[in-house]
Amino acid sequence: MTDPVTDDYIAECSSPHSRLRDVVGQVRFPQRYFECFGDRLMPRPFFIPQRQIRQSAQDLGALLDILADLPRRLFDGDMGQYCNELDISKRQAALMQRIPRDRPTLFGRADLYHDGERLKLLEFNVGTQLGGIDQAQVPAALLTAEPFRAFADEHGLDYVHTGRQIAKALREAAEPVTAGAEPVVALLEADGALERLMPLMRSFIEMLRGCGLDIRLGEVSQTRYLDGKLVLDGTPIDVVLRYFSVNQICQDPKGEEAVEPIFRAHEAGGTVLLTTLDSFLYSSKGCLALLSDPYWRGAFTAAESDLVDRVLPWTRKLTADLVEQCRDRRESLLLKPANDYGGHGIVVGWTTTDADWNEALRANCERGYVVQERVVPRREPVVDPVTGRVEDWVAAWSAFLTPDGYSGSHIRALPAGEHGIIGRGANAATRVTGVFHY
Known part of the structure; x- marks a missing residue:
């Protein structure tokens, strides 16, 4: 069964003269976002009780605390045994422990299915290398449309803008370097990765710049270490938003050499790396x-x-x-x-x-x-804006976490008749949308 707000939304969209049915198609989205996702947008957002999504996020934070303590609890703190149990190679383990810490930063995205009673965890992506953040553009845009705004006001809808939460986390992480001034942020990918991901990155950067950030895009080997600070294309960087992974670095025979300036700048205190590679110890x-x-x-x-x-x-x-x-x-x-x-x-x-x-x-x-x-996801009704028919979809929910806790959600969904993994890269039929809570 769905929630009462979804039921009301479907009923409104099913009425003969509905102004909500095609509201997504009538909304103006940011340019780069629309170029990337315009043909992948679902006809409606999703809805969830605030207490449910926040309880799920609270559970995920508690789960991360347990994950971070697994090496001590299960292997007496022996990281070699822990990594061996997880089939993490010695090279990967060395990178993950290059900047050792007791606890990973609370930062990540959980992928969940709603089984009709609760959200169940499928994967927990710990770290900053997260997709889906710019789907916060969907609720923001919908609230500019009068028909949807009226529905939102009637049902007490709100949402958490993940991009603003990420921007806040970046500013706070950079404070030891900037003393409260606006930071210069570098979004860094692995060497050779940007060309393929450029449409996604442009959408993401468009949103972060809309949050007021001075953000630059680059690959790890484009950086240099100079006088205690990381430099990208001649610009000193205050904080790195990491999008490269341990796997990507290890695919390059000289990967450690390419990424070393970032580590050195972080250790020197001139540039903050958000988050360090130890997060992969708990993402497996x-x-x-x-x-x-x-x-x-x-x-x-x-x-x-x-x-x-x-x-x-x-x-x-x-x-x-x-x-x-x-x-x-x-x-x-x-x-x-x-x-x-x-x-x-x-x-x-x-x-x-x-x-x-x-x-x-x-x-x-x-x-x-x-x-x-297998977690069997509940069916999610969606009104086709062209035919007016109600069709069933299945959805993968996300919950983003930052140091402030729950930091928003987004949806990836497939028609119920499709089989396989729900994901933009895994299935071309996947569609996306934003999430409101009430």
Whole structure:
């Protein structure tokens, strides 16, 4: 079942002379955003009770506290054992620990499904390398349209602008460097990555500049270390918004050399790196398997175990001992590479044959994969603005977290008849929209 605000919205859009039905098509969006997402916009935003989304974010913050403590609890603080358990290579581990800290910065995006009762966690992307932030442009634009504004006022709708939260976090992180002055921000990607991502980056930068930030775009090897500070194209940088990953750095034989000026500037205190690469120690899906597996439950309190069971579906590291059990559960399981992202390498059991599923289990056993129980998302009704028909969609919800806590949400969705992973890069039928709470 959906929520009452969605029911009211669908009813209004279904009326013969509805002014809401095509309101998304009538709204003027920022130029770069529309160039990137104009043909991928859903006909309506999504709605959720404020208490539900904020409780979910609070649970995610508590879960990150547990994740950050796993090396101590499970491996007596031995990071080598911890990384080995998560199939993190020695080279990757060295990068992740290049700037060691006790706790990762509260910064990330959780990907969730709504099962009809609650939001369930699928993945937890810890760090700043996050997509979907600029979907905050959707609620902002919709509120400029009188028909939607009237609906929003009637139902007490509001939203959290993720871009403004990110801008606030960047300003606060830069304060030790800038003494409160406006920072110069560098959004840095891995070498060779920007050309492919340029439409997304232009939309993102358009939004951040709209939040008042002086932001520059570059790749890691374009930077230099000079007198305690990072320099990009001759401009001293106060804070780095990191979009490069450990995997990307390790794909380059000279990756460590390229990224070293950023580390040096952070250590010197002239430039702040938000966030450091230690965040990847807790982004691995293998971490979720450690939380879910009863073998490790003795390390958690009763309240922590209850939190894990409430938030997280059954998740295990794929081992030889588990293969036989997984064969018989093909229609309720999927395989995921523990240390990849963007939907890469995922095998969806219920869309494969028995033979292909068995081969995937055999090929990926003991190779850094996790197996996770399927969460069946509730159906989300959407009125087609052309036909007026109500159609069912399924959605992946997000919850963004920053040092201030809950920092907004966005939606990626597929028509209910589509199968597979919901994601812009994983399925061309994926559509996006923003989220209001009430």
